[in-house]
Amino acid sequence: MELHLHCLRRLSLLPQPSRFPSCLFSEEEKRNRVQEEEHHEKKKMRFVVKACRNGRAREGVLHLGSCPTAIETPSLLLSTCKGLPFFITRDLLPSLPSPDSHLLQMSPLHFLECPSATTISNIGGLHQMVGLHEHCFVAAPRDSILGLPDFEGTNKLGASFETTGGRRLVKPVEYMKIISSLKPDLWTSLADEVPAWVSEKRNQMSVDRTVCWLDDCIGINLAAGASVLGAIVGGSSLDERRHCAQEVVKRNVAGYWIGGFGLGESMEERPALLAAVTDLLPAERPRQICGLGLPEEVLQGVAAGIDLFESTYIYHLTLGGSALTFPLDGEERHGYDSQLSDIGSDHTKINLRATVYRKDTSPIVDGCCCYTCQNHTRAYLNHLLNVHEMLAHILLEM
Amino acid sequence: VHIMALRFEILGRFNRARAAQLTLPHFVCQTPLFMPVGTQGTIKGLTNNQLEDIGCQIILGNTYHLALRPTAELIDELGGLHNFMNWPRALLTDSGGFQMVSLLHLADITEKGVTFQSPVDGKPMLLTPEQSIKIQNKIGADIIMALDDVVRTTITGPRIEEAMYRTLRWIDRCIAAHEKPNEQNLFGIVQGGLDPALRDICVRGLVDRNLPGYAIGGLAGGEDKDSFWRVVAQCTAALPEDKPRYVMGVGYPLDIVVCSALGADMYDCVYPTRTARFGTALVPEGVLKLKHKVMEADVRPIDPTCSCMVCKNYTRSYIHCLVTKDAMGSQLLSYHNLAYMMRLSKDLHMSIIEGRFPEYVCGFLQKQFPKGDVPEWVCNAMEVAGIDISSCCVPFS
Ligand SMILES: [Zn+2]
Ligand SMILES: [Zn+2]
Numbered sequence: 001m002e003l004h005l006h007c008l009r010r011l012s013l014l015p016q017p018s019r020f021p022s023c024l025f026s027e028e029e030k031r032n033r034v035q036e037e038e039h040h041e042k043k044k045m046r047f048v049v050k051a052c053r054n055g056r057a058r059e060g061v062l063h064l065g066s067c068p069t070a071i072e073t074p075s076l077l078l079s080t081c082k083g084l085p086f087f088i089t090r091d092l093l094p095s096l097p098s099p100d101s102h103l104l105q106m107s108p109l110h111f112l113e114c115p116s117a118t119t120i121s122n123i124g125g126l127h128q129m130v131g132l133h134e135h136c137f138v139a140a141p142r143d144s145i146l147g148l149p150d151f152e153g154t155n156k157l158g159a160s161f162e163t164t165g166g167r168r169l170v171k172p173v174e175y176m177k178i179i180s181s182l183k184p185d186l187w188t189s190l191a192d193e194v195p196a197w198v199s200e201k202r203n204q205m206s207v208d209r210t211v212c213w214l215d216d217c218i219g220i221n222l223a224a225g226a227s228v229l230g231a232i233v234g235g236s237s238l239d240e241r242r243h244c245a246q247e248v249v250k251r252n253v254a255g256y257w258i259g260g261f262g263l264g265e266s267m268e269e270r271p272a273l274l275a276a277v278t279d280l281l282p283a284e285r286p287r288q289i290c291g292l293g294l295p296e297e298v299l300q301g302v303a304a305g306i307d308l309f310e311s312t313y314i315y316h317l318t319l320g321g322s323a324l325t326f327p328l329d330g331e332e333r334h335g336y337d338s339q340l341s342d343i344g345s346d347h348t349k350i351n352l353r354a355t356v357y358r359k360d361t362s363p364i365v366d367g368c369c370c371y372t373c374q375n376h377t378r379a380y381l382n383h384l385l386n387v388h389e390m391l392a393h394i395l396l397e398m
Numbered sequence: 399v400h401i402m403a404l405r406f407e408i409l410g411r412f413n414r415a416r417a418a419q420l421t422l423p424h425f426v427c428q429t430p431l432f433m434p435v436g437t438q439g440t441i442k443g444l445t446n447n448q449l450e451d452i453g454c455q456i457i458l459g460n461t462y463h464l465a466l467r468p469t470a471e472l473i474d475e476l477g478g479l480h481n482f483m484n485w486p487r488a489l490l491t492d493s494g495g496f497q498m499v500s501l502l503h504l505a506d507i508t509e510k511g512v513t514f515q516s517p518v519d520g521k522p523m524l525l526t527p528e529q530s531i532k533i534q535n536k537i538g539a540d541i542i543m544a545l546d547d548v549v550r551t552t553i554t555g556p557r558i559e560e561a562m563y564r565t566l567r568w569i570d571r572c573i574a575a576h577e578k579p580n581e582q583n584l585f586g587i588v589q590g591g592l593d594p595a596l597r598d599i600c601v602r603g604l605v606d607r608n609l610p611g612y613a614i615g616g617l618a619g620g621e622d623k624d625s626f627w628r629v630v631a632q633c634t635a636a637l638p639e640d641k642p643r644y645v646m647g648v649g650y651p652l653d654i655v656v657c658s659a660l661g662a663d664m665y666d667c668v669y670p671t672r673t674a675r676f677g678t679a680l681v682p683e684g685v686l687k688l689k690h691k692v693m694e695a696d697v698r699p700i701d702p703t704c705s706c707m708v709c710k711n712y713t714r715s716y717i718h719c720l721v722t723k724d725a726m727g728s729q730l731l732s733y734h735n736l737a738y739m740m741r742l743s744k745d746l747h748m749s750i751i752e753g754r755f756p757e758y759v760c761g762f763l764q765k766q767f768p769k770g771d772v773p774e775w776v777c778n779a780m781e782v783a784g785i786d787i788s789s790c791c792v793p794f795s
């Protein structure tokens with residue numbers, strides 16, 4: 001608690017420091033700094049809300065530095081592993097619907113082992129390293145696939161995560177070192193995410209830590225602070241959610257990252273929790289959410305005024321061999337079809353492993369213009385899945 | 399009258415080496431060429447677009463695997479393998495026999511065919527020359543391979559002779575069973591182990607059958623390199639000039655350069671993609687082990703002289719970080735390795751056409767053996783190929 005108060009105070013008391021105290025920097029360093037700032041200015045994010053619908057839901061446009069075109073929100077962020085989309089190869093990325101697919105989510109935790117921050121800096125940052133210059137990256141530690149919050153291991157020093165490399169405690173300094181080397185378009189501050197069922201005291205503590213770490217993160221790298229999404233937690237407590245949102249709103253952040261969802265709360269209590277947060281957030285900044293993946297969960301988020309979503313559901317579907325056939329054009333939905341559900345399909349997805357597709361020479365979705373539907377049949381995908389070929393996942397993720 | 403579904407035009411030569419244009423029903427290929435192996439109707443993790451991008455001309459499909467899943471009947475019903483996998487360029491299928499002998503311990507070869515235990519239900523099954531051709535007719539590749547009696551090259555004795563004569567008897571059954579000579583080219587396979595007399599009988603027997611193309615089989619199975627190149631040299635010398643020559647299972651870049659110098663045209667191997675899975679990249683200097691600790695801080699591309707998508711975009715350091723844990727790294731490495739093999743094929747073709755084949759070979763050997771320690775078997779083979787490589791060899795003391 002002491003630490004928390006200290007952090008809060010620090011932000012309000014600190015005078016805005018003069019950027020280049022001349023005694024500290026050589027002329028060349030100053031020039032470099034100016035160039036860096038200019039570069040940053042160019043890459044700066046712009047977000048405009050175009051329309052609001054049915055209360056909180058909104059449509060917006062997001063301009064991000066490295067993306068050539070504006071991104072319409074609400075939008076999905078494509079999940080990545082070490083900065084690369086899970087199954088999609090780079091030559092296929094352009095064939096995804098543009099510009100939505102230019103938005104990628106990445107986890108700095110994937111780079112805890114290697115390459116080192118110095119090497120990443122030498123390469124020139126994340127965009128350079130993964131060869132995706134026209135894509136935008138939003139960095140967040142929790143990716144719901146390979147990096148999950150481990151609230152028991154988290155302490156006042158840092159947030160703990162369950163990663164492929166085991167349990168890892170990530171301190172703000174360490175985290176910011178990776179962020180500074182990666183230079184993502186947007187990044188989120190460290191959060192202490194707790195499940196819905198923890199004690200009130202533990203939930204309060206998570207809010208205090210999360211706010212404190214936001215200050216730490218910005219304090220460590222002022223330049224990077226311009227592109228920070230402030231993390232908001234608070235579990236299943238409306239009061240804590242509001243308290244956290246109020247604190248984060250006081251900070252100078254580019255947008256908001258709402259965490260602590262998908263961790264045991266019920267579908268029913270979620271809309272109120274979401275609304276409690278979004279009602280307090282300034283309209284002109286983007287809001288991203290973590291932990292909502294199912295199509296119906298995403299719709300809950302949209303209704304509450306969330307702009308950016310992760311796409312882990314697509315990843316899990318793909319691994320399971322299913323293809324989304326969700327009618328996007330508001331086409332009439334038919335009643336329950338027992339024949340489809342027997343093979344693990346419904347009107348939003350089909351299970352391509354099922355033998356009924358063995359001889360099916362139609363594309364996954366008639367009239368779809370994606371690479372997979374344009375080039376391959378259900379029968380071929382069924383075969384690839386049955387022989388466990390990697391190409392199946394590549395084609396399905398699209 | 400002999401029917402064939404290909405045209406083979408030699409565009410350039412250097413002594414025994416040749417660069418040709420091989421016109422197949424689905425694609426006009428330039429030789430020498432390397433064929434990636436797409437066991438299950440796909441190359442590990444690469445899309446058809448990517449394969450076309452790197453210049454892949456023919457993909458090899460394994461009949462044994464395809465016949466098990468999705469089955470030849472299904473492929474036939476859906477319009478053949480080209481349609482099924484939507485691959486517009488050329489395809490080649492093997493006979494299925496080699497896969498059985500190498501994958502199944504219980505395979506037994508008799509005059510009738512290859513008896514094996516079904517991996518599906520364990521029942522004994524028989525693959526005859528007729529059935530192999532029938533299956534390959536259904537799959538519909540541009541080139542189909544005769545069922546041969548495969549024995550390990552390291553085996554000696556009467557079994558080699560038996561296998562060679564049986565291969566000759568089976569080729570007639572294959573020819574008789576082949577229903578689509580206008581659409582598919584049946585290649586015969588020269589057997590005979592490491593015995594020059596047996597190889598000679600087999601080559602002459604096959605040449606008499608006037609097939610559209612010939613393969614040299616039974617190599618790349620652990621025999622010593624000196625025996626290997628001598629068999630290739632003997633067979634290429636005896637095979638007709640105007641037909642393509644395919645050395646089966648050969649895929650090390652050095653072997654391909656040597657075989658091309660000796661007059662071979664086509665190669666296939668799983669090596670480039672298999673070695674990628676172990677984190678190894680093919681580079682002009684030999685191989686680069688991306689798992690090695692020194693790669694961690696190396697911000698250069700895999701091969702600075704390579705213009706493939708992987709080398710244009712990724713550093714050794716990043717790929718090091720991918721290959722040590724995930725499958726993704728092997729996908730990128732497979733891409734680069736196959737691109738490397740395609741570039742090697744193209745370089746061989748162009749250097750022969752442009753009359754600078756010896757210079758190309760020397761340049762290749764210099765990079766692979768910067769100390770001049772070119773293996774003796776390579777020196778011997780190049781002497782037979784009529785290529786002076788003294789400039790890249792350390793003189794023997
Ligand atoms: Zn589609
Ligand atoms: Zn390359």
